[in-house]
Amino acid sequence: MNQDKKNVFLSHDHLWCSQTKRINHENQVAVLCIHTGFFTRSGAKKDYKETTRLFQKELAALKDSSHCPFLLSEYLDYWFHKIYLPACTCENTAVRYRWIIENVILPNMETDPLIQTVDTGYMEDLIRSCQKYCKGTEHAVYELLCSVTESAWKQGHLKQELVLPPVRKKRPEPMISLYTREQTRLFLEAVYQAPCPHRLEFFLALFCGLQPGDDDDKIRLNQRKPSKYKGLSRFGPEKNLQRINKFMKERPIFYKNLIQMKENFRFYRKCFYCITKVVILQFNRVKQDRISS
Secondary structure (H helix, E strand, O other): OHHHHHHEEEOOOOOEEEEEEEEEOOOOEEEEEEEEEEOOHHHHHHHHHHHHHHHHHHHHHHHHHHOOOOEHHHHHHHHHHHHHHHHOOOHHHHHHHHHHHHHHHHHHOOEEEEHHHOOHHHHHHHHHHHOOOOOOHHHHHHHHHHHHHHHHHHOOOOOOOOOOOOOOOOOOOOOOOOOOHHHHHHHHHHHHHOOOOOHHHHHHHHHOOOOOOOOOOOOOOOOOOOOOOOOOOOOOHHHHHHHHHHHHHHOHHHHHHHHHHHHHOOOOHHHHHHHHHHHHHHHHHHHHHHHHO
16 A cells, blocks of 8 residues: 555646556666556556556566576565564664665665676665765665675675775764854743653753763763863762762762663763763762851
8 A cells, every 4th residue: 555655646747647667678677667647546556556567577587587586676675674684683773774775775776686787886876876865874875785785695696796895984064053042041931831751851952062972871980080171180980989979879869860861862971971970069069068158
């Protein structure tokens, strides 16, 4: 049903269209063809079913004659579901790979060759065509296709091992937005009126400058010695650990809330370290002021 909606659509000329693949026997590749001019959706859908049936017949004949079981698009699906997923240990990476295949690689494949005819030049062109999506896409596609071609080579689907030229990872330049007093007021009003339960995270993002960090969910509070903050010259590993242990004993509930808060946005490890550090110092400062008074 979803395939029908995707391949049977209404054009800008208010005519129904159907798209399907056809075999180019000269180059032994599958190409996308669009048929238009249908006045009704049922007519376009009927044409889609008929052309799909013909394509499957042509594809089966091509595979038999070339002794190759996969088109490149078919092998991408096979690799993801039959090879990668059974051995996958990271759900986030699996979601990212599936998204790259479905939304970046497949839409940019002008031709769909048999897997055994894929060469380095074709892969380079495919990677280059994907770079227009965003700055980091080219490297992500490169990494995924390297894994796919290596798997295809080991399974004997490629005539020779493909060595793709390395693609440098491009990171997007950070954009810093400075809020005026009026913008800050509007932001806070929106946070208070929003029904979402993550109000604390919004406050921390606004006033503490959250930055995305590593996602390994590890916090090493006793292994950093920041020196750019005034009054923290003695905030070394041992002193840091002593203060944290003392803070945990005196304010266990508050520290537990901090840990829970960290779980809510586990990608902000660096920020959580800075926030915890500031909170501990502020707590000690307030306590010292009370003793002095």
